[in-house]
Amino acid sequence: MLKFALLGCGRIGKMHGDNIAAHPKARLVAAYDVNGDAAAAVAAAHGARHAGSVDDALGPDVEAVLIASSTDTHVELLTRAAKAGKAILCEKPIDLDIAKVEACRREIAGTNVPIMIGFNRRFDPSFAEVKKAMDAGEIGDIRQVIVTSRDPEIPPVGYMKVAGGLLRDMTIHDFDLARHLLGEEPVEVSAMASALIDQTVRDLNDHDTAVIIMRTASGRQAVITNYRKATYGYDQRIEVVGETGMLQAHNRRATTVQRWGAKTTEAKDPLLYFFIERYREAYIRELDAFIGAVAQGAPCSPGFEDGRRALLLANAAYESIGTGRTVTVAE
């Protein structure tokens, strides 16, 4: 039974709290949030302690922390939790500033606590099945990885202001998934991005529409396609071309209903709305993998280094957009 403190009790934190409470090998013992009411509500729902401070949340009864607070607090909380010897499951991204990530890495180097970064999509049953089939050699050597990732809605302006831009906020997941599926590090990145949907995006110098290509040293290629307002739904697909075949994972719906009418046939229901619904099992399996790794003393995957490398790719893509060059990825 792994005893958790939850740091951050907003929408995604609340979901993580529910998942911890429902997990047979985990218990939520403390909940903390800068918004005391939010923490109190989560604590009450699961019979946990409402921690009045981070120190309180990192008390001796706590073995692991789940960091789901705002991005700008991740590095500090991760560092304090690591120094307190807690196992850490931290929402992505580690930070928007690679320098802070590097500093954090050095700072916690000696702590040797288990750290997992919340790239939950690796745990999506369909994406995981694709990876498993690839690892089993089902399509031979990997040639191309295509990640289609489109959100159903533009985020609120307030969120966009602090989210680090499309590529560090949204694409960061796709960078991780592409790395995971390529099986090799991308060494070159080229990207194009536009703000086509909304004036507020332009006003923030942010983007809402992007395409990114990457290449590994052996020549494997990845494509990421992003869009912020797919009115037809949260579009999350992967496709991997290999030497002897192709694997795809498609979108998910609440039902299997198909409608046949005079104008269209076999029309399927709308897609599951957004990441909370679409990746529900993925969040649960992510938590399960973390608990399992901690219990067995096995390395967490994806770990801190995966968080760092996804950010490096986002930075390389931004540099490509800014300079019009294909960018070599920094180590």
Next chain:
Amino acid sequence: MLKFALLGCGRIGKMHGDNIAAHPKARLVAAYDVNGDAAAAVAAAHGARHAGSVDDALGPDVEAVLIASSTDTHVELLTRAAKAGKAILCEKPIDLDIAKVEACRREIAGTNVPIMIGFNRRFDPSFAEVKKAMDAGEIGDIRQVIVTSRDPEIPPVGYMKVAGGLLRDMTIHDFDLARHLLGEEPVEVSAMASALIDQTVRDLNDHDTAVIIMRTASGRQAVITNYRKATYGYDQRIEVVGETGMLQAHNRRATTVQRWGAKTTEAKDPLLYFFIERYREAYIRELDAFIGAVAQGAPCSPGFEDGRRALLLANAAYESIGTGRTVTVAE
């Protein structure tokens, strides 16, 4: 080069004329129709002789006839052509009256000409592929055959008056297909039928909605589902359950387009409109099979006996509807 006379130059006759003219091993040499203008038009289109009479159409330059005239003329034309020694490809059904079919069988018994009945669906590329996979043992022993067959439109009243009723006109194809796929003769038939769509159908004591179940001696089962006005399109599907797997053949569309919107996703285009479009390849392959069989002196399949047996099944189904009994099929 097989030299054809076309008997019947209406809509389906015209299509057969085009197919004959386009076939590399066939030539249309004569065209006949009670409507002289129709015959003249077909003859002119393909450089064939406009035959002024059936005798003329059965002249010495003709090796084979394609009978596409109205159903009530099939037996007479088939008999005359057989006695004239011509190979015969006759549209379904042979006749609506089993007594006349039996009499015809006796009448032509000694002629030994090749006779194929136009159950074109056996030649549909998808249905044929299902049969081929079955014959190759892909799903082991056959257990259930499901034929879904729904028309897009109620036929004109004038047509319904002479068509012999839903089961002898439309279901006759499905009876043949079920027999073909079962690989055994159905020995029991039970059916239910209703007139739900249109008052004109009720006025004719005809049906527009029917379900039929059949059983072979070894216990294999077949289901036929018919409907006369599927507003979502001409619905033509088969499904075969076997010992080790299942095979399906699905509907066809003109394009592979899928539309994604807020309310429906992956919506496909409408189905191909009706039998002329849906079974275009099937008609061509049927003709090709006929020409091949004649050239090689091989038996034609489906033959006269298949036409007779399909009619026996329709009659048994009508008896079941009338008596409320499961009917044993007459030999």
Next chain:
Amino acid sequence: MLKFALLGCGRIGKMHGDNIAAHPKARLVAAYDVNGDAAAAVAAAHGARHAGSVDDALGPDVEAVLIASSTDTHVELLTRAAKAGKAILCEKPIDLDIAKVEACRREIAGTNVPIMIGFNRRFDPSFAEVKKAMDAGEIGDIRQVIVTSRDPEIPPVGYMKVAGGLLRDMTIHDFDLARHLLGEEPVEVSAMASALIDQTVRDLNDHDTAVIIMRTASGRQAVITNYRKATYGYDQRIEVVGETGMLQAHNRRATTVQRWGAKTTEAKDPLLYFFIERYREAYIRELDAFIGAVAQGAPCSPGFEDGRRALLLANAAYESIGTGRTVTVAE
């Protein structure tokens, strides 16, 4: 908070116990089983009382019972629970003997307790969505209902011996679903059944392969297709043809993966294994509907009468198989 006693703690009982425990408006307070260890385990898992007898399980702290014991105990437990004034959610079928069901109906007539019968498929999200669309008039008047229902495995011999035969055990669900979707009572039933798969089935005079057709007074038709050993998986689909369109609900899989190779393309993963997996949400929603109906004093649906009518249809189908007649359904 509805306080439940669970009667029957076998595989399906255990699942119901978990669902009750997880439901926010329910609590499992007692568990009973003739196998004391099974009851003790369920009781321990959810902090419930291990009831030593049915009377104990029907104690004053209990407001509702969930009956998941063997079929031959349903009538007795249902009767006792009704007389004890408990709300009842009873697994299907009520009993295999219509006379006992009728007697039970008379016996409990005055109790007026809420009774729901566990035809869980009505609550499957996809089937429910089809029904909702039908009720909203999306396809106009109903014409044909097709229920495809195929199990992945023959049940153990011991189970088959007491299960009442294919039609009272397995098809009973499909009879209920067909009634539910037809929106009218079937008045005529015709059926064919065979034992094709396994000698043990023949030895029990049971069947493993069946097709059933039904007709309502207004002429609507239903088709049920059953098979006991679909090696390709637990095949559960519905199709409804209406005046203006068609609705289908298809099978479910654990993933959305598609495999492309030289011989097959877009190959999807296997189906969810069996009813526990396939109808997981349906069982949860069924429980939720029951709790909601009890809380609001609303009628439970499907209720006792639905259980009785499904059995009448199974009996009519058996009579049709035995007599070779289309059978008029008894009132």
Next chain:
Amino acid sequence: MLKFALLGCGRIGKMHGDNIAAHPKARLVAAYDVNGDAAAAVAAAHGARHAGSVDDALGPDVEAVLIASSTDTHVELLTRAAKAGKAILCEKPIDLDIAKVEACRREIAGTNVPIMIGFNRRFDPSFAEVKKAMDAGEIGDIRQVIVTSRDPEIPPVGYMKVAGGLLRDMTIHDFDLARHLLGEEPVEVSAMASALIDQTVRDLNDHDTAVIIMRTASGRQAVITNYRKATYGYDQRIEVVGETGMLQAHNRRATTVQRWGAKTTEAKDPLLYFFIERYREAYIRELDAFIGAVAQGAPCSPGFEDGRRALLLANAAYESIGTGRTVTVAE
């Protein structure tokens, strides 16, 4: 009746000859090839004149030419045909050398003959339906165009040596299709390419695996994904994301069969083998569009300028691969 000379009677030329002969408004009057036997065969098959020279093929009885000879002869034949006042349907690409294309443009500037370039994919029924729906405003403003284009086989070495490289030979079609669907000119191109499949490709300094991204002035984006040896078949798909929805066109198969087994379900048949099969209707419709444009004196589309612009995009992509820059497309 448009009278054609066919210049080039190899595999694709022969197919064009068949299409011309089968078209109701066209006649093949002459056939020429440097290989006299090939020309003689095509001429004989369709009752056309075997032209002994290009001049002969451009004789007074000829109104239009279809150029299907090897790429290095296109400019010369196109120029001679234009000066002879013939309408021209020329296979892609115009030439591999943009300087020669520019020179040709100047050379034929005054001739004003109709010229269509054989980007047949625009005429594929599914791709055309997508374009039609876009033009009808079905998905609002265009945001992203994804072209997936993968061949089933590496071409013969001899062909690759003269084909101008992957991007000028294969991708040229995708550049045209992307331009066509974007509805705006791409102004920036970035590309990555590898030789992963075969040593012969590496030896030729050619590529077999490529990804290309492009951006228009207004910010619309396109992605092209190429691969030379998709063992799962000739993969030809498009996807267009718009303001209010998404449109896709998928692959084509010879049948609609789906196979269900213990390991995979709904497995579809292999894809149509290669361009001759996959784009059969497209070639026919292309010819029809050409004949229609010539008859009505309407501009041919795609025209010479489309051929030139596709080559400019290929050149920009090669420059991007060579320099590691995002390249601005030359005018």
